[in-house]
Every structure is written in structure tokens, then in C-alpha cells.
Amino acid sequence: HSRKSDNLHGYKSNSTSSHEATKTISTSPQAQQSKETTLRTPTRISKKPLLCFQNVKTLAMKPLLSHLFLTFLFFILHPIVTVSSPDNDSSTTATNATDFIRTSCSATLYPDLCYTSLSGYANAIQQDPARLARTAIGVSLSKTRHMAVYVSNLSREADYGADPRASAALHDCFSNMGDAVDEIRGSLKQMRQLVAPGSESFRFQMGNVQTWMSAALTDEDTCTDGFEDVAEGPMKTDVCQRTGKVKKFTSNALALVNSYAEKGTN
Template identity: 65%
Template sequence: MRTQRIHLLHLLLSLFLFAAAFSPVAAAAYDASAPAPDDGDTEFIRSSCNTTLYPDVCFTSLSRYANAVQQNPGQLARVAISVSLSKAHRAASYISNLTHDADYGTSGSRAALALHDCFSNLGDAVDEIRGSLKQMRQIGAAGEGAGSFLFQMSNVQTWMSAALTDEETCTDGFQDVAECPVKADVCNRVTNVKKFTSNALALVNSYAGKGMP
């Protein structure tokens, strides 16, 4: 059953990564014809990122979307979630490949079990981040009041927090594993993913604190 789930998730991840390359956010980042970002828009992203735990990672990853974000905190939070989703997907896809690698997939080994559990946790995190992004895209619909906004943002905060917990559970699962290349590789990659998720959650919290879309 676990093997079937891994194969299915691997297929879905491959399809997502292909689609992500053509997403509006990705297109905005690499459209050579787009005008240069406004200095005020870039500074808005910089000042917003300064409220996160990893401001340099935040600014480097999000400043390229200044034209799309402008000075809209909701759009900034959406883009940050989208970026974190892409990072989580890529890590999950990479780990999925490792589970099929003969060097890492020794049946019954502690490292192999930690690897499979990590992939499962990342799969859950991907689902939760995707749910957050879907909810964020629904915020601001006509006729919604402050109560609806706060309820929706509470959902987003809950899912993003759960995703961060799942990512942390992945790395925690390697604590009892002896030092080895796969442990260092996976923990480094997932620790990097956690930075993007943490930053996205911080920007979500900041947007939620404003009380209205």
C-alpha cells in the first residue's frame, strides 16, 4: 500500500512541476517584456520580509515578483505560499526518487524507514500548502465581510502551520539515524524548505492581522 502511494504521489508531483513552469507566477518572474519593478514595490517586499525569520531568503525568492505583488500584502502572501508549495513539491519529488535508489532504499534499514516516513510527511505538507493557496485565492470575493475574512485566514494559518509541523517531523525522524549521506542530504533539503514555509506563514499572519482583504 505504501509503495502504491509513493508511485502515485511521484506521478502527481511530476505533473505539478510541469504545470508550475507555466503558471502565471512563474511567467511573471521570467517575462523579459515586463517593465522593471517599481522601487516602492521592491521596498515593500523587503520591509515585509524583515518580519520573517529568514528575511534574506524571503526577499531573494519574492523580489522577482514585485510587478505582480506591487504593494498588496494579500498578493505577497499568495505568492509566498505558491513559492513554498513549489519548494515542497520539488523536495518531495527528490525524496521519492531516493526511495527507489538501491543505495538508500535498503529494506528495513533505519535510514530507509526515516526516508519513507519523510516522504509521507512531505506529501501531507504539500496537500496542506495547496489547500492554503486555494483558500487564499477565494479571499476577497464580493460581499465578504471581516468575519468571513478572518475565518478563511484562520484556515490558511492552520494549514500552513500544519505543513511546517509535517516538515519538521520529517527531519525529526532522522534524529536516531546514524550520520550518513542520505541523512545529511535530506535534512539539508527539507530544512531549506522549512525556511520558505516559515516565511510564507509569517506573511500570512501579517496579512491576517490587518483584519480585512
């Protein structure tokens, strides 16, 4: 029994000594240094994979950024090409139309006036001789109508003047201009109802237009004939100059009508 007790005391003593030894070892400087080394080592190892991951991520972002930049440039530049194409096409079409008008006007007595008065309608005319003749008739109608209104105003003023011949000439001129307006208006209406070229109906319609436009030109000529017996003065000069310019528009329109009629019947 005493031996067992000694053994137990010896076991406890040994345990106590072992525990104290463990404390001594754990608190020694070498143990602390070893512990610090053990703690530091994983920290250094864990940083290296992190740096590698960051490098891989940066390298992966570079192609992505390049792709996004190229995509941005594409969407910025692409609309410029798309929008510019219709402008080029419309510019070419307008140039062809104006060239067509210039060439067609060379058949008239006043080609420069013909071109300047019709080139503004190039988009509507394109290269269509029927549209060209119809537009020329419309311009002639507008000029003749304005002239008729102008002469009408002058004739009312002349009624109170001292020269009866001037008053009579203005009334006759207004009557002739009114007839010319009706004839040109009828020509324009007929041009809007044209059938296909080459048929008998087409020749009949174009014959009407040629007759009416020729009659309108004659009426405009007659307007100035009445002023031969009127004394020279500002009013006579102004009316004759204005009428002469209106006659040029009508003459050009008639020439374009004749040209189209000739092409359509051949």
C-alpha cells in the same frame, strides 16, 4: 501730257533715289552700330529682373528650409521623450514594489531569503499584502513539492539498501512532505478565494490558511525527526539540509500570512 510723264518719271526717280538712300543708310556702319545697340539694350535690361527674381526666390527658400529642418528635428526628438516616460514610470513602480517586499520581509525569521525569493515577482505583487502572502505560499508549495519528489526517489533506492532504519525514515519523510504539499495547496486555494478584508468570512478564511500553513511547517519538521536514529552519512546530511531550507520558505510564508491576517481584521 509730256509734263505728266516727266512728273511720273520724276516721282519714280525720286522713289528710286529714296529707296537707294534707305539702302545706303541701312548698310552704313553707323546704322549697323545703332542696330546692334538697339538689339543689345533689351538683352541687358531683361537680365536684371531675372537676377532680382532669383535673389527673391533664394531669400524665400531660406525660411522654408529652416522650417523644414526644425520640423525634422521635432519628429526625431519627440518620440524619444514620449517613449522614455513610460520607462521612468515603470522603473519607479518596480522600485516601490521591491521596497515594499523588503519591508514586509523584515517581519519574517529569514528576511534575506524572503526578499530574494519574492523580489522577482515584484511586478505582480506591487504593494498588495494579499498578493505578497499568496506568492510566498506559492513559492513554499513549489519547494515542498520538489522536496517530496526528491525524497520519494531516495526511498525507492533505500528499499534495496542494507539500512532498514534509513529506508523507514525516508518513507516517513515522504509521507510528511506529501501531507505538507496538500496543506500548502489548500492554503493557496483559499487565498485565491478571499473575500474583502474586515468581514467575518475573511477572518474564517484566513484562519484556515494559518492553520494549514502551520500544519505544513510541523510536517516538514517531523520529516527530519525520523533521521535521529539513522547513522551519519551523505544521504542523511543531504536530506536534513534540503528539508531545513524548505522549512524556511514555509516559515516565511506563514509569517506573511499572519501579518496580512492581522492587518485585514483590524
